[in-house]
Amino acid sequence: MITVENLHKSFGSEHILKGLSTTFDKGKTNLIIGQSGSGKTVFLKCLLGLFEPEDGRIIFEDRAIQDMDEEEKRRLRENMGMVFQGSALFDSMNIEENVMFPLRMFSKKKKSEMLDRVNEVLARVNLENVNKKYPSEISGGMQKRVAIARAIVNNPKYLFCDEPNSGLDPRTAILIDNLIQEITREYNITTVINTHDMNSVMEIGEKIVFLQKGNLAWQGDNTQIFKTDNKDVTDFVYSSDLFKKIRDVQIKEG
Amino acid sequence: MKYLHDIGSYFLMLKDVFSRPTKGSVLRELVLKEVDELIINSLGIVAFISFFVGGVVAIQTALNIDNPLIPEYLVGFATRQSIILEFAPTFISIIMAGKMGSFITSSIGSMRVTEQIDALEVMGINSLNYLVFPKVIALLFYPFVIAISMFLGILGGWVAGVYGGFSTSEAFIQGLQEDFITFHVIYAFIKTFVFAFILATVPSWQGYFMKGGALEVGKASTNSFVWTSVLIILTNYIVTSLLLS
DSSP states (O other), X not given: OEEEEXXXXXXXXXXXXXXXXXXXXXXSEEEEEOOTTSSHHHHHHXXXXXXXXXXXXXXXXXXXXXXXXXXXXXXXXXXXXXXBTTBOOOTTSOHHHHHHHHHHHHOOOOHHXXXXXXXXXXXXXXXXXXXXXXXXXXXXXXXXXXXXXXXXXXXXXXEEEESTTTTSOHHHHHHHXXXXXXXHHHHTOEEEEEOOOHHHHHHHOSEEEEEETTEEEEEEOTXXXXXXXXXXXHHHHTTXXXXXXXXXXXXXXX | OHHHHHHHHHHHHHHXXXXXXXXXXXXXXXHHHHIIIIIGXXXXXXXXXXXXXXHHHHHHHHHTOOOTTSOTTHHHHHHHHIIIIIXXXXXXXXHHHHHHHXXXXXXXXXXXXXXHXXXXXXXXXXXXXXXXXXXXXXXXXXXXHXXXXXXXXXXXXXXXXXXXXXXXXXXXXXXXXXXXXXXXXXXXXXXXXXXXXXXXXHHHHHHXXXXXXXXXXXXXXXXXXXXXXXXXXXXXXXXXXHHHO
């Protein structure tokens, strides 16, 4: 579980995060949603430790990152997996080397054991016979799967995903969402996903944190989000014609 | 003010480059890869340029000797001095600032743009040590490149001088041996090590701290060449003043 208390982050005179407080539950897919510029990415990067907040605390289980020394932070990061928006696979390495990378850096396993683990996680994300290919030789959807495999290969406690299905066709996007949810339950990890995709909200939004101009405007789950009276949330949810039509049909059918 | 900030960020980067080392087995592979990419891949262009520039130095020296009192061995002597003291260590390093430097900046810059450096940081890896330290170690082999440049530059001078009819082989070789000062070679290699460090770190700094997209990667590569060349010229002056004055 991750607990965030009164988080503030500014860039120069621009106050991006204005006192966020929330929790991200273990074994659940926690979604951070909001419009572009609402502070989602900054929030995620603060959770990852890539940005240093000015104020507030981020508590992993029972230990705040602000109280950790460098060695503790390094060990915490070994327990984090991250799926970047653009996958961020290392182009100089083939798929096998990409997925094996965290193991090579942090485990003392033999090469054959590492290879077995790589093949296991690649099979888990439904990728086979791509081990020797390079990231540029596979599709965007496959790159995302490789990124997920790399993120989970070291059995992390925390999985972070920055818009994991952006740039993917709707069918592949849903497959990636479902895969992340299955992995979250299977490994009982705390997953935090940054997205603005309403399909993801509907599919895997077990806990949803809605950001509006750096403030926590609403939180709940994917059943509550369609019933809330919060205008900011309804404006966001029903910004697409499809969802407006679904709402109109639901109202018509009582 | 910006220059002070840049200088500060360069030295802060160096601190991180030499801290929290990467796992030994991984580092060994990275160093070998960098030796291949930075050193071995540079040999062809260095050999080509050195041979022909050596030839040109010999021809120009010979053509400028009008006075019959000046001995013929001066062609070999001038070629040796020009190549060992300046051409091989300094001008090859400036050429390498273009070839090797832009490669380093663009490869690290592309990793920055595509979030690969963020991926390393999130995994708890000291990205500066992982990316830059192997380059510093690989460039410890850079003096071998310069030694090859020295040899081929002088060989090119001999070929152009002898086969172009500007000097006899005996006179050229006598010139190579005349007033030979071992410390000049030591001086050349001392400054080569300094240039190697600049070549490994300045382009890395430009690539690592770049912001933006593909266009900015190109701009960073250009800046990298300018900064590296300027620093090589400046340190060349300082090292020469300290060691030869």
